[in-house]
Amino acid sequence: MQLIFLLMCSFIPIIGLIVTLFLYIFNHKSKGITYSIILALFFGLLAYHFIPLKVYDLYRHHQLVQQFMIDSSLTKLIAIIKNSDLEILPILISYLISFTNNKDLLQMIIVTTGYFILFYMMYDYRKKINISNLYFVLIVANIIFGFYLLYFISGLYFYVGIIIFALGFYLDYQKGQRYLPWLCYLISLLFHNSILFPLFILIIYKACKSKFSIKCLLVIILIIIFPKYILEVLSNITNLKLFSNTLYMYNTYLLHNNHMFTHYHGTMFTVEIIKTVLITLISFYYLYKKEESKTNGYIVILLISTLLSMTMSIVMIRFIMLIQFISIPLFLKFNLNKNKNKIFLIIMLLLATIFYFSFFIKTISNQNFGNYFTDRLFQPIFEILKK
Secondary structure, eight states: OHHHHHHHHHHSHHHHHHHHHHHHHHSHHHHHHHHHHHHHHHHHHHHHTOOOOTTSHHHHHHHHHHHHHHOOOHHHHHHHHHTSOSOOHHHHHHHHHHTTTOTTHHHHHHHHHHHHHHHHHHHHHHTTSOOOHHHHHHHHHHHHHTSOHHHHHHHOHHHHHHHHHHHHHHHHHTSOOSSHHHHHHHHHHHHOGGGHHHHHHHHHHHHTTTOOOHHHHHHHHHHHHSHHHHHHHHHHHHOOHHHHHHHHHHIIIIISOGGGGGTSOHHHHHHHHHHHHHHHHHHHHHHHHTOSHHHHHHHHHHHHHHHHHHTTOGGGGGHHHHHHHHTHHHHHHGGGOOSHHHHHHHHHHHHHHHHHHHHHHHHHTOGGGTTHIIIIIIHHHHHHHHO
C-alpha cells in the first residue's frame, strides 16, 4: 500500500497529495509517520524543481556547492568553515551535496526535512488528545498554506532553523525530554545565527523557572531595547565571531533596514498580521485560564518581544512564523474546551485558511518553479479528463 502511495505521488502528484492528506487526517494513528514522510517528500519535489534568481540565498548556496564540486578537499572545507561564524551546518551540507554533482538536491533535502518535522509534530500531539477531524484539517491547512513555501525554498536555513527550534521546544515542554531539546536548539543555531533571539529569550525564561512574570518580561524588554550595547560588550570581552557577526547583522537589519520593507509588505504582511491576531487570542486565553502555563508563558513573552523588535525592524516579523509553529499544541488542545470561544476560533481559522490558500496558490504559481505545476501536477488530470 505504501508503495502505491509513492508511485501515485510520483506519476500523479496532485491526486497522491490529496489521498495522502486524507489518510494523514483520518488514518493517522497507524501510519502517521509514513504519511508525514510522503507529504514532506511532495514539498521536497517542488523545491527540487525550483530555479533560484541571483538575489535569492539559494543561488548563493548553489554557488557554494559548485565550489566544492571543483575542490572537495578537506583543506577547502576547513578554510571556508574558519571564515564562517556559527552557521557551520549549511557549509557541511553543501559539502556533502557536492559529491552527488546535483546542487538541486540541496533544497529538496532541507525542505523535505522541514515539512516532515511539522507534519510529525502535528501527528504526534494529536495522538494524545481527542480532537475532531474537521478541526485538525483547519490546523493542518493553516500550517501548510500559511507557510512561505517560496521563501523557505529560496532562503532555506532560517526557516529550517526555526522549525528545528520548534521541535526542540515541543520535545522540551510537551514530551518532557531533558537533553534532546538542547541538541535541537544547538542545531537550529548552527543553521542560522538569528536563532540567538528566541534562544536567548528561552534561556532567560528558564532562569525564571519557566513562569510568565512581569519581572522576566521586563528583563527581556530591556535587553531588546539595548542589544547593540550588549553585543558590543560581549564581542569585546569574548572576541568571538558569533557576537561580532550578530552585531553586524543587527546593524544591517535593524539600524539600516529600509530596503527590508520591500520584502515584507502587502499580502505577506497581512498573512503575518492574521497569524499574530490568532496567536494573541489563543495565548491570552490560556494566560487568563492559567492553563499550559509553561508553554504559553514563553509564547506570550516571545510574541511581545517580537512585536517590540518589529518597531525597530520589519524583518523581525519572520519570528511570527516560529511562534506559530511552537503554538501548534495550544491550538490543537483548544478544541477540548467546550465553550463559545471555540466556535469563534474555528471561524477565525476557517477565514484565515481561505486567505492563506489564495496566498499559497499565488506563491506556487511563481515562474521560478520551472513550470513544475503545469507540467507535472495538473497536466495528468487534464489528460485523464480528455479520455
